[in-house]
Amino acid sequence: MxxxxxxxxxxxxxxxxxxxxxxxxxxxxxxxxxxxxxxxxxxxxxxxxxxxxxxxxxxxxLHLVEPSVDQREATRAADKDAIARAAAEFLPQSGSTVLVDAGTTTARLVGLLPPDRELLVVTNSVPIAARLAGLGSVSLQVLGGRVRGLTQACVGEHVVNTLAALRVDIAFVGANGITLRHGLSTPDPEEAAVKRAMVACANFVVVMADSTKIGREDFVSFAPIDAVDVLVTDAEISTADRAGFTGEGLEVVVAQ
The missing domain is CATH 1.10.10.10 (Winged helix-like DNA-binding domain superfamily/Winged helix DNA-binding domain)
Structure with a gap:
């Protein structure tokens, strides 16, 4: 040839x-x-x-456009369910603070919160907030701001400033793209600013992303790989990608 x-x-x-x-x-x-x-x-x-x-x-x-929540909800649903179950193992004990980023994968996590575990949960997601509002074991704090219709996430200066004053035990964050070179990325600058502030205010950061996000580089990077602690993904992550991430100190959990 x-x-x-x-x-x-x-x-x-x-x-x-x-x-x-x-x-x-x-x-x-x-x-x-x-x-x-x-x-x-x-x-x-x-x-x-x-x-x-x-x-x-x-x-x-190299994405500049992102799909809507409805489009993403039906994409790789089984993988996202498995990722949520694996990520739930990192939920802290009662009395802890948890930050949950907007997203269709992170949203699955809140359905797995133990009913007997008392947590303070902070989120910028309208759908996640609506789901948590009726849980008696959860003290809910919503990060108010302008709501992006595409992702149903609160964004803007008020959200970023609020996060800058917080310190949480653990943050569960989503990403549209993940590479060693560009780190964690997303198409929208305002959402990137919120995600950046989320990573900065957490003592421990768990990224929840299916394997199609790995190798993608979206418009705005919001965190380098070494700024997060764990990546929970599905079994289609390549051996090379997994080795590259673990070589940078990132724990990779493969959901089953």
Whole structure:
């Protein structure tokens, strides 16, 4: 196979799968990892693919537009349910403070709160707040601000300033994209500012994100990898990505 033919085949595989690691491509095309990296460099310069740590993603993976809550709710629902169950193992004991970020994966966590556990829960999510309001064991604090219709999350200067004055035991945070180079990212600057403040005010940060978010780089980075403690994701995370994250000190929990 000529290099041009191999590069076309590599591009087709990455685009069809949504992402591919260097090791996976080297095995698929029976070439060295060095050859794959050179091919990816050519494809990156041509704008066909975007090189990321350990592999490549389609150029469309650099996202500026995000889907609505309704669209995301039905996407990878089983994986999100499993991630929520695994993340629930990190819920603290009674008397603790918990911060829950807006999102369809984090929203599943609140349905798993033990009914006998008394917690102060802080959230910027309208749907999550509505669900928690009727739980007698939860003392609820809503971060009020402008509500983004697309994500039903409260954003703005008031939310960020409120978070700056808080200190919570644990924060459960979502992300649209996760890479070593760009860290945790999201398309909207206002949501990024809120997420950044959430990470900063927590003693312990758990990121809840399915594996399709890994390798994606969205418009605004809100935290580097070493600013968070745990990533809870699904079993489709690649070996290379998991090794890269653990090498930076991030604990990776694979939900079953």
């Amino acid at each position: 000529y290099p041009e033919e191999r590069q076309q085949a590599i591009a087709a595989q990455v685009i069809s799968q949504g992402r591919a690691s260097v090791a996976e491509l080297a095995h698929s095309f029976d070439v060295t990892t060095e050859t794959v990296r050179r091919d990816l460099a050519v494809l990156d310069r041509a704008g066909v693919l975007r090189r990321v740590h350990g592999g490549a993603v389609p150029t469309r993976a």
